[in-house]
Structures are given as C-alpha cells and as structure tokens.
Amino acid sequence: MDNLNNKAKFFGKVTASLSHELQNVLAIIKETSGLMEDMLNFSEDFAKLEDNKLGECIKTIKNQAYRGVDLTSGLNSFAHTTDSIQASINVYETIKKMIFITKRLFQQKGVNVSITKCHKSYSIITDTVFFQMLIFSCIKSLIENFDNTTTITLDINSSDKITTIKFTNNDDTLKFDDYKQMLTKSMLWAEICKFCEQLNFKSEITADTPGILITLK
Known part of the structure; x- marks a missing residue:
C-alpha cells in the first residue's frame, strides 16, 4: 500500500x-x-x-x-x-471539480452529468483519491448499465451528522426490481461496495428512480 x-x-x-x-x-x-x-x-x-x-x-x-x-x-x-492519504475536503466542491475534468469522457457517450448546487458547505476527512474514484465509478455504473441514459444528476443532502450523495438516472421507465438487479449484478457495483467499505461509507440502490445512494458516515 x-x-x-x-x-x-x-x-x-x-x-x-x-x-x-x-x-x-x-x-x-x-x-x-x-x-x-x-x-x-x-x-x-x-x-x-x-x-x-x-x-x-x-x-x-x-x-x-x-x-x-x-x-x-x-x-x-x-x-x-x-499530496496526503487523508485530507479534509469540501464534498460539493471536490465532486464539482471532478465532474468538470472528466465530463468529456461522459459526453463521448452522449451523457450529460451535472451536480445540483449545494448551498450548505459540508466537509469530511477522507482518502481523497478513493473518494473521487468512488464518485466516478457510480457515474460510470449508471451509464454502462442503462442504454437510454442521457442525463445523470448528483444531489448532496446533509442532516445532523449524515450526508448523502444521490446519483439519479433520467430513465424513469424501469421498475425497481429490474434496475436493482441490473446494477447489483455488475462488476462496477462490486467495485463501488469495495470503495465504500474502505471509506466507511454505505451504498444502496435508490427505490424511487434508477440510481445509487451513498451515505457518508
């Protein structure tokens, strides 16, 4: 290591x-x-x-x-x-910058990735490289597992000591059981779960629309 x-x-x-x-x-x-x-x-x-x-x-x-x-x-x-293994980062700003420098990779697949403006600043101490790799893997998973993906939106929400990052696919025609099976059986989901285990986060499939919810503990 x-x-x-x-x-x-x-x-x-x-x-x-x-x-x-x-x-x-x-x-x-x-x-x-x-x-x-x-x-x-x-x-x-x-x-x-x-x-x-x-x-x-x-x-x-x-x-x-x-x-x-x-x-x-x-x-x-x-x-x-x-520069360092563990660092204090602003969750919103870090994700926003990462999306900016990787957007060409997603645009080549015809997908627009955006993050909803977060007015509440939230920082965590974490492995910054693994954190960004997790975010990238979640976006990539939604693109590669769904053929009709054109838009992916990220939303950050904070309440008390819990912060969540929600990745939403624009395709609302799929049923929960179908897209849950598609996501959880992919190799990228195993990768996402591994990153979450290393970062002490929690990953789950969203129930309302095709997507992924990451909880920062």
Missing part, C-alpha cells in the same frame, strides 16, 4: 508541476490576445473593416486560452489530491 501511495504522490507531484507551468503559458497567451484586441479596437482602419476576420481569430484565441486555464486549473487541483 505504501508503494502505491508513493506512486500516486509522485504522479500527482509531477502532474501538478506541469499543469502549473501550462497555466503560466496560457496566462501569457490570454494577456497577449487581450492586448492585441485592445490595440486593434483603437485602430481606425481596423474599425472600418466589415469582415473582421483577424478580430474573430483573436477572440477565438482568447476564449480558448480561458478554457485552457480552467482545464489546467482543474487538473492541478486534481493532482494535488495525492
């Missing part, structure tokens, strides 16, 4: 360092494109052009630079989760 943790820390450290350098590169591109845009806006000859292709190119560069900054920022934050 120590070797695995050391490998994860090494990978995280290198990734964090590289993503930080990429952020610096993108920041320079963003600032330069903004300066070029300002200079062109002040040019009278440029302002008279009807077909402002150069301006559109600069705008594209600027927008992609902003997108790149967001992506590398998310990657940098993700890489730092390997």
